[in-house]
Amino acid sequence: MIELSGLTKRYGERVAVNNLTFTVRPGIVTGFLGPNGAGKSTTMRMILGLDRPSAGDVRIDGRHYAQLHDPLRQIGALLDAKAMHGGRTAYNHLLCLAQSNGIPASRVTEVLDTVGLTPVARKRAKGFSLGMGQRLGIAGALLGDPRILMFDEPVNGLDPEGIHWIRNLMKSLAHQGRTVFVSSHLMSEMALTAEHLVVIGQGRLMADTSMADFIRENSRSYVTMRSPERERLLDVLHAAGIAVADGPDGAVEVDGVAAPELGELAARERLVLHELSPRQASLEEAFMQLTAESVEYHAHDGDPGAVRGGPAPGGGATSGGEGQWGAGWGGPEQRRRKG
Amino acid sequence: MAVTQVVRSEWTKIRSVQSTVWTLGLAAVVTIGLGALISALSKSEYENLSPRDQLTFDPTFISFAGLSLGQLAMVVFGVLVVSNEYSTGMIRMSLAAVPQRGTFFFSKVAVATVLALLVSLVTTFATFFLGQALLGNLSASIGDPGVLRAVIGAALYMTLMAVFSMGVAAMLRSPMLSLGILVPFFFLVSSILGAVSATEKIGRFLPDQAGSKIMQVVAPLNDDTPYGPWGGLGIMALWVIASLALGYALLRHRDA
Ligand SMILES: Nc1ncnc2c1ncn2[C@@H]1O[C@H](COP(=O)(O)OP(=O)(O)OP(=O)(O)O)[C@@H](O)[C@H]1O
Ligand SMILES: [Mg+2]
Secondary structure, eight states, rough: OEEEEEEEEEEEEEEEEEEEEEEEEESSEEEEEOOOOSSHHHHHHHHHSSSSEEEEEEEEBBBOOOGGSSGTTTTTEEOOOTTTTTHHHHHHHHHHHEEEOOOOOHHHHHHHHHTTTGTHHHHHHHOOOHHHHHHHHHHHTTTTTEEEEEEEEETTTOOOHHHHHHHHHHHHHHHHTOEEEEEEEHHHHHHHHHHHEEETOOOTEEEEEEHHHHHHHOOOOEEEESSHHHHHHHHHHHHHTTOOOEOOGGGGEEEESOOHHHHHHHHHTTTTOOOEEEOOOOOOHHHHHHHHHHHHHHHHHHHHHHHHHHHOSSOOTTTSSSTTTGGTTTTTSSSSOOO | HHHHHHHHHHHHHTTTTTHHHHHHHHHHHHOOOOOHHHHHHHHHGGSSSHHHHTTTTTTHHHHHHTTHHHHEEEEEEEEHHHHHHHSHHHHHHHHHHOHHHHHHHHHHHHHHHHHHHHHHHHHHHHHHHHHHHHHHHGOHHHHHHHHTHHHHHHHHHHHHHHHHHHHHHHHOHHHHHHHHHHIIIIIHHHHHHSSSHHHHHTTTSSSSHHGGGGSSSSSSSOOSSOHHHHHHHHHHHHHHHHHHHHHHHHHHHHHO
């Protein structure tokens, strides 16, 4: 278990991580999502005691990192796959890490085998491809057979086979009851692996929710309709008891009624339609909108509603966001739903 | 966190990187080779020396002439051992494995120092005996007063040069920056300060000049150096302690 409370990091004027409070629980994969520069890596460095927090606290199973006895046996991390001496062989790289934590050399051979690097164990790391380096980094994380694992963008630069491998690895580690914390800036990637989701933007917590809730609330399908007789279309829909929302450029968006039904309704009313298209708000869109909010909040701390002329509550606030981002969740492009 | 574990780990780190090991080999080869060359030249030039210079002819010191260049390889070794961690990004893995930064840093320094000392001892004894053999009838004997001290002292000098560089590299982190400061400093600035009479008195408190006093067996005429051989080495050791202390203080407080 990793517990962050009020964790904050400032670099001069810049607040890289802003008052983060959340808990990473065992037995599931927790995705740590945020766009470039959101503060994911900085947060992970603070968890490992590498960077000193400007404020707040982070604990690993109740203790500070520096208090851990043989820390690699408690928490293993992949921060940067290139963070190793290229002149050292894969075996020696892992061996020196193992020795520092009293891990037997036989374990080095074991993890090399787990990540499939046994054939190149005695080769120097500088000749390794990106994927091989990533695997060596993961071997380093697994070395101490830790209860907690942390991976910073592990799929970066991997081929589909490698990505598949990492996904399964993370799932099986979580399945064994371990705590798995993995960062990414791809929502689609997280949707496939993570059970829980922590989203940050500009260093702030945007969401802390289960993946299932996030999907339920953010992958709504709807139908966009356009008609030269917009007012009549609205009347017709209203008469049929169908709820509508304003779309962009005078479009009308309908939730919960399938496109064929709407088309037949329009035909019965002899209503000309210029568009009738079923749509699905992608998770990626939802994520981008969520984090785009943080930029707004950053620039206009205070009342975001005033900035964009009317808040859009209820657009799909995920649980646990504690209202700090939920209030503005909707965004300028988001459909404002009328009852 | 058991210190023995960390020491073992640091030993694996040093021995598993060829470039670091090579610099030590280079230090030995350069020191011995150049020392032999200059010893041979000194023998043939002895006849042309003034009586004054003949009087203060120091065969032990002459056989260590190669150290002027060999010490730079020791500097490179010291810098690489520490700054490799930073230039490769390995420092984050290392500190995640050993969060006690003092244990990490001083284990690394201790392992590198012991290795440097062993290589230095072999080097200075080899360069002494080879140099004396080439000096023939001008040579000193290891049993002569002060000679054994000078040979062991030369090894300590080489080692301390490396350790001083480790502290500087811990402060500056970048290998290029560290070498860019240390090499010109020891190769140029120190000798220029020592050569100009106005700055000579300051120059001899610099680590290399103070430390090299221990290699002298025959003092120059009118020698007014305010410290003896061990005093000089002591001054150098103070520099080394200051460099390590500052390097550690920065490592302790900085984000990795
Ligand atoms: N050592 C540092 N000094 C100054 N600013 C820093 C430092 N490290 C990070 N930052 C800044 O802090 C912010 C967060 O960076 P961080 O690397 O944690 O983001 P990230 O979420 O990991 O991004 P990415 O997806 O690109 O890896 C960035 O704006 C970055 O420029
Ligand atoms: Mg990052």
